[in-house]
Amino acid sequence: MKTALSIAGSDSSGGAGIQADLKTMTMNGVYAMSAVTALTAQNTTGVTAILNVPAEFLAKQIDAVFEDIRPDAVKIGMVSSAELIETIAKRLCAHHAVNIVVDPVMIATSGARLIDPAAVSALKEKLLPIARVVTPNIPEAEVLSGMKIETKQDMETASKQICAQYRCAVLCKGGHSLNDANDLLCTPDGTLRWFEGKRIDNPNTHGTGCTLSSAIAANLAKGAPLDEAIRRAKEYLSGALADMLDLGHGSGPMNHAYLLSCNE
Numbered sequence: 001m002k003t004a005l006s007i008a009g010s011d012s013s014g015g016a017g018i019q020a021d022l023k024t025m026t027m028n029g030v031y032a033m034s035a036v037t038a039l040t041a042q043n044t045t046g047v048t049a050i051l052n053v054p055a056e057f058l059a060k061q062i063d064a065v066f067e068d069i070r071p072d073a074v075k076i077g078m079v080s081s082a083e084l085i086e087t088i089a090k091r092l093c094a095h096h097a098v099n100i101v102v103d104p105v106m107i108a109t110s111g112a113r114l115i116d117p118a119a120v121s122a123l124k125e126k127l128l129p130i131a132r133v134v135t136p137n138i139p140e141a142e143v144l145s146g147m148k149i150e151t152k153q154d155m156e157t158a159s160k161q162i163c164a165q166y167r168c169a170v171l172c173k174g175g176h177s178l179n180d181a182n183d184l185l186c187t188p189d190g191t192l193r194w195f196e197g198k199r200i201d202n203p204n205t206h207g208t209g210c211t212l213s214s215a216i217a218a219n220l221a222k223g224a225p226l227d228e229a230i231r232r233a234k235e236y237l238s239g240a241l242a243d244m245l246d247l248g249h250g251s252g253p254m255n256h257a258y259l260l261s262c263n264e
């Protein structure tokens with residue numbers, strides 16, 4: 001069985017973070033493991049507290065995983081401090097990790113800031129260069145590229161710029177604020193490819209970014225080329241959104257296990 005590791009924060013409400021990643025990886029057919037960067041006290045309406053793990057403890061988790069069950073892919077999600085980002089980069093390089101998917105989590109849908117402003121440059125300098133693909137939404141792509149994104153053309157310009165500067169593929173997600181559910185992949189050879197998605201009219205989108213990035217990682221772990229891993233990940237995500245789970249008082253989680261109910 002192929003294996004994948006999620007390095008991310010815990011979401012006590014189960015819709016995003018480590019919990020979403022483990023469900024997604026499992027449903028995408030790989031053995032899922034975790035290294036927790038932070039605990040969040042969170043529900044569908046917001047984040048009330050964040051507790052980072054000590055950097056040495058995060059390093060121990062990553063080493064423990066790699067020294068026993070080597071991951072075929074790694075997804076990195078919420079990492080809120082520069083010290084934790086540097087620790088991850090060092091440990092992944094030491095273990096020659098492959099298929100690294102970086103979801104540059106900055107602000108949750110509920111509005112909570114999930115990264116220190118001071119850690120953004122560490123994210124750019126240490127994690128992007130080791131990524132197979134980075135998956136910013138529009139606001140995150142604006143921070144990474146330093147430009148405002150208001151049109152489809154802006155998405156292309158910003159993605160090319162991030163890709164050229166950090167030498168990693170960029171999947172710029174349009175779902176948030178622009179261009180329906182269409183995402184743009186830019187690869188270091190300069191190729192652009194649009195992944196057209198059908199917008200699903202569901203207000204419960206908590207954890208969409210975590211789910212997409214961990215589904216991409218799972219499919220890379222299984223040996224899919226990057227564009228096929230993205231296609232399958234979008235298909236899985238659309239199915240989970242279309243199941244119309246409605247839990248909690250805010251923007252609720254998706255049904256990560258919708259494929260099981262399809263079989264009933």
Ligand SMILES: Nc1ncnc2c1ncn2[C@@H]1O[C@H](COP(=O)(O)OP(=O)(O)O)[C@@H](O)[C@H]1O
Pocket residue numbers: 136137138173174175176177180181182183197198199200201202205207208209210212234237238241
């Ligand atoms: N309502 C929707 N219907 C279908 N796909 C969506 C919808 N909202 C977001 N997506 C897709 O979900 C994925 C995650 O995008 P997004 O919500 O922008 O990420 P994030 O959670 O990081 O802000 C993208 O592939 C995007 O196109």
Ligand SMILES: Cc1ncc(COP(=O)(O)OP(=O)(O)O)c(N)n1
Pocket residue numbers: 008009010011016017018040042077078105107108109110114205206207208209210211
């Ligand atoms: C612990 C934790 N990690 C990441 C997020 C953000 O998740 P994301 O998938 O980007 O989705 P939204 O929260 O924007 O829907 C989180 N909330 N918590």
